[in-house]
Amino acid sequence: MRFYSTNSPQSTVSIEQALFHSMPTDKGLYMPTPLPRLGAKFFNDIAGLSLADIGFALSQALFGDEIAKQDLEELTAQAFPFDTPVVELEPGRVGILELFHGPSLAFKDVGARYMAALMAHFSARNDKEINILVATSGDTGGAVAMGFHNVPGVRVSILYPSGRVSDLQEKQLTTLGGNVRAFEVDGSFDECQAIVKQAFVDVELNQALALSSANSINIFRLIPQGFYYVRAYGQVRHHGKPVVFSTPSGNFGNLSAGVMVQQMGLPISHFVAATNLNHVVPSYLASGNYEPGDSVATISNAMDVGSPSNFVRLLHLYGDDYSTVSQHVTGYFYTDDETRAGMVQIRDQHGYVACPHTAIGIMGINQYLADNQQDAVGIALATAHPAKFKPLVEDVLKQPVEVPDRLAVLADQPKKSTRIPAEYMAFRESFLQTV
Template identity: 75%
Template sequence: MRFYSTNSPQTTVSTEQALFHSLPADKGLYMPTHLPFLGPDFFSAIADQSLADIGFAISKALFSDEISKADLEELTHQAFPFATPVVDLEPGKTSVLELFHGPSLAFKDVGARYMAGLMSHYSKHSDKEVNILVATSGDTGGAVAMGFHNVPGVRVSILYPTGRVSELQEKQLTTLGGNIQAFEVDGSFDDCQAIVKQAFVDAELNAHLSLSSANSINIFRLIPQGFYYVSAYGQVQKYHKPVVFSTPSGNFGNLSAGAMVQKMGLPVAHFIAATNLNHVVPTYLETGVYSPKPSVTTISNAMDVGNPSNFVRLAHLYDDDYDQFKTNVSGYFFDDDETRAGMKRIHDQFGYVACPHTAIGIMGLQSYLNETQQDYVGVALATAHPSKFKPLVEEVLAQVVEVPERLEILAHRKKYSIVIPADYEAFKESFLQTI
């Protein structure tokens, strides 16, 4: 499989190059030159398949000319020992796709664990250490830290904005030790992301180090996230209705993953981009003008992204055609007061406890279904376990939220991080001292 840069489509690289180098030198983003089309027979036969089985089948279609089927089967089944179940709120109308049953209790476990397996596969034939740089607004860092912890030949540096992640999210980033190092940045997620992007085009660093990313700027974070859209479709096709997905969105990797499997033939009737006050994409869908802005801090912190990297990927997937983009995606956004009210209403109406991000996804879905008045089955992505936002959820719902044991054990561990200003040279100096 070959990958092109969004800034120079005529230049392509191999799977291994795109995986380990993450960003092209021209500062574009890698995209597959070709997505195989999986016909109706494929999607009609997946109702009873596990996430691992679906991941294996799609991986074969993508990579079987480079990686053996045996290796792909081992990779996908090791990456996905957990399920991504669809839970009905209103059977045949409104459902949630629970993506928090992995080790870090967030949807990003799927992409991080698949990436770790793929890197481990290729690293067996190399003696050069890979340095992974990650910017996180909340859940990415925890999923990457847990997915890559103690993976041989890999060191991970995670940059996160001070004071802008929940306490348990921070513990996931800062307590594992070993090959995981956290950098606490006095700034926003956008600052963290800018530092990571600058590192990838720093000639001095790249001359001596093998740098890669596990952010959604790396195409291999996104490809496996498409697997759970396919799994969800298989679980709701029993209703024999067109399917719409509502995706809580920040950096827009998750929605890009859905658009990729749509291009591969997944019968998606429509996508909903649901955001908080960082609503540059919903505004674009309304006005046709894309205007990134500094990020705004909200209670749904994992979506606090003012300049989403993956917008360019979505645009490419829809042929850089605004009308095609708007035909396939609708945008809704909600402020903090609306999010709190939505969390309470969802609990009162359905008895379902949703984190603020999941609540925004459900509210976006409900808004779209109410507006369209079409007979769809809607699936909102539940992106994180509510215990990751325990104080907020308990305050809003006035009830205790139980913390799963795999997260609770981190709560009492000591935090270790390197505090730096939002400055690339400061990061580079500190980073070089850690390797």
């Protein structure tokens, strides 16, 4: 398998190059080639396979013999000691793919742990320390911090927008210490992401240090996120209906991962891109005009992205053709008031407590099924455990939310972060003092 830049499809790099040098020098994004096509038999026989089983099978299809079979088996078993179950709210009609059973209680555990295991596999071949840079709007940082904590040969720097992540999300970023450092940025997620992108095209910095990203800029964050779409399909295919996925979306890596496995043969009927007031992609799907802007702060903060970097991948996967994209993806967006009302309705109708991001995904699939009168199984991705947004969820639902032990232990830990303005040179200076 090779990887090419969306800006220069004619030139390709190796797995290791794409993994450790996350962004091509031409400022495009890496994509895999060739993308293998798996036959119907593979997807018809996956009902009993675990997430780790599916991760191994798809990794082997992608990488061939470039990574030894035994190493891949160990890598995927290490990355996925947890599952991603589908909970059916309305059997044969609406299900929720719970992606919060990993250590940080968010879907990004899947990508972060896979990347960490893959990097550990390759970095064992050399003694050079890798510096991971990551911007987070909430969940990415916690997953990366926990996934890479104490991984030999790796240092992690996490940039997050001050005051725009939940208290428990912030604790996950700022309490581990060791090889993990947090930068609290006086700005938005988009500004954090811009700083990280500028670091990757800083020639002097890259000559001095081995920089890599654990954001969805890195294709190896996206590839494993496709695994749970396959796992979900295996759990509902016995209904014998088309399957539609509703993905709560911010930077659009999660939805792009679903499209990749669709193009590998997974029979996904349709996608719903469900967002908050940062609705640049739903607006594009409705009008054909793409107009990114500044991010808007909402109660579903992990989706507060005004200029989603993975939009170029989503377009690229559908041939950079608006009509093709809009045939496969429908967009909906919801205000904070609509999200609160949706959380209450989901609890009252189904007894299910959803975080605001998950509620947006559920509202999206319900709206799509109602609008299209389609006899399909709709699956909404539950991207985070409601305890990660405990004060908000309790205020909206007027009931207590139990905090799992692995999150509760962080509550009394002291915060350790470096506060910086939303300026690249301020980050660069502070970052270089630690390496």
